[in-house]
Amino acid sequence: MNVPTYSLAERDRRWALAREIMEAEGVQALIAYGEHECADLAPFAPDVYFTNDRPGAIVIFCRDADPIELTWSTLPVADHIQALRRGEELWIRPERIRVAKHAAGVVEVLREHRLESGKVGVLGLDPYPPFHINPIMPHGLWNQVLAELPGVEFQPVGLSYLFATICQSEEELAVVRHSAATGDAMAEAMVEAARPGASEADVYAAGMTAAFRRGLAAPDMLISSGPGFVSWGPPAWSYRPQAPRVIEDGDVIMAEVFCRFGMKETQHQVAIAVGEVHPDIEVGAKVARAAYEAGLAAARPGNTFGDLVEAMRAPLEEAGAWNVHPLVHTLNPMGPVCGFGAGLRRLPEAARYGRLFEVPTMGGELPLAPGMTFAFEPNAVIGDRLTNLGGTVVIGEDDPIELNPLTAQLLRSRP
The missing domain is CATH 3.40.350.10 (Creatinase/prolidase N-terminal domain)
Incomplete structure (x- = not known):
């Protein structure tokens, strides 16, 4: 290697x-x-x-x-x-x-x-x-x-x-690409492991094993599964004493994979359909993909991070969807981040909670420049179901550079 x-x-x-x-x-x-x-x-x-x-x-x-x-x-x-x-x-x-x-x-x-x-x-x-x-x-x-x-x-x-x-050197970009390739390997391994009867832990372990074999010592992952959900974070069994959920036919597995190599980070949004999933998941995947493509169109020098955020928000607004987590944020270092969470108040259970407020967009004035790295993670809630996809994108001299087109789509488990 x-x-x-x-x-x-x-x-x-x-x-x-x-x-x-x-x-x-x-x-x-x-x-x-x-x-x-x-x-x-x-x-x-x-x-x-x-x-x-x-x-x-x-x-x-x-x-x-x-x-x-x-x-x-x-x-x-x-x-x-x-x-x-x-x-x-x-x-x-x-x-x-x-x-x-x-x-x-x-x-x-x-x-x-x-x-x-x-x-x-x-x-x-x-x-x-x-x-x-x-x-x-x-x-x-x-x-x-x-x-x-x-x-x-x-x-x-x-x-x-x-x-x-924030603008990476050629040596740093080589490290970023290595990390991004590892993220793809993790996603492929997770697709192979995603079967009815397997557990979330099996899918998690498959992804982590792929990373460890490539020499990444500090990968991490957020993961959820089910016929539909709006939650986002680490698996509940990682912090609460309970068994990992067993995957069923018709489930969708949503994960955010974090790769870190040489302290340069890439992020990968892994969405896996296990069999026939609810139509809202399919619609959400189309909306998220439209947001991803709109982001690519805006990810060019001369625009600002705020321009990028607004471009990616437009497909969600048109579809009446909302985003659980940021649509996009900087990497290496972290900093400007797209706002998220405003739609949580739509849920009927939200009225029972205390103060709820969305995280606003921060750093919208940042001008985009070649060598900047971004986590593209467009996500859309349709009804009560979240769909999330995307990967790491580099701002190029002219066109953006997609490091992870594999995960910028709804993946399908293999029978």
Whole structure:
């Protein structure tokens, strides 16, 4: 298997972007807080972007010096030593790594570089949708940093990071394509496993096995099955003690597959009809496909993310349908996201719940540019039945690049 890797040229490009962010923001240092390792969906990992190393660090750039990596324990250091013994090309020198992912560690680095005053940019003080609507920086850690360095003006720089990193390099696009191909392999395996009498867990396991065999260590999946439903999320048996549902003839299986390779993510919307499904599912598939095609037509430089959202919404509005989850959002990094959930109030049960509000579209002003990656996930509820399809799309110089046309349609289980 030909597996893409990152070069030191890619490292230098990214470190140069860090310094461009610092210059644009007028700061003398940049602190990148990384979410803990083993995070599930949409991890917040600007630390890995700059280290190409194990997730869960704080990375600090001070003026023109090489970055310092603060790890949470000795375990990442042991991994670094082992990688050096294997002759792997690492980005951070051992002398720049410390077991000090805490407030005292951050303060020590800034004081060593005489940054007790002035401006410092921070990644971790901005919201990071869709899951981190509030900033991810730990309250206790950050309060202690503020108390120790009252003369420093810390400012969020999340938007600058988004704009600097959202257009992928050629090396990054190679990694994205590898991830996307794995998503197709997962979808194919899931179709093979989708049979009456099999369980949701069987289908889930088939997809995950395909990913693991291709060397993806952190795939994930949302999955539901039944004759029709409007729910969306991880299987109930993954968080509630109950048996996985057994698939029946006439069911539809809806899944969202997440592939992450080299911390670049692709997403794949897998819809599998098991036998003859309800007519509303078939209609929903046509509406979702129309939204997908409308999105492709709008996914061009010169348009904005808001233009893309409106194009994909139009077929749903014409059909009187609504979307359970976003129709589209950015990847690598996450950021602008299409609004969703407004139709939930149509359900008769909705009146029994407390405050219900839809998530609005965020980042509609983002101009589309070549190298941006998007999760196209058009979904349409017809009656009480959801249909969802799509995959990862790259903005090209002229036309968009579909990485997953396989899953941009309603798939059929094979008898």
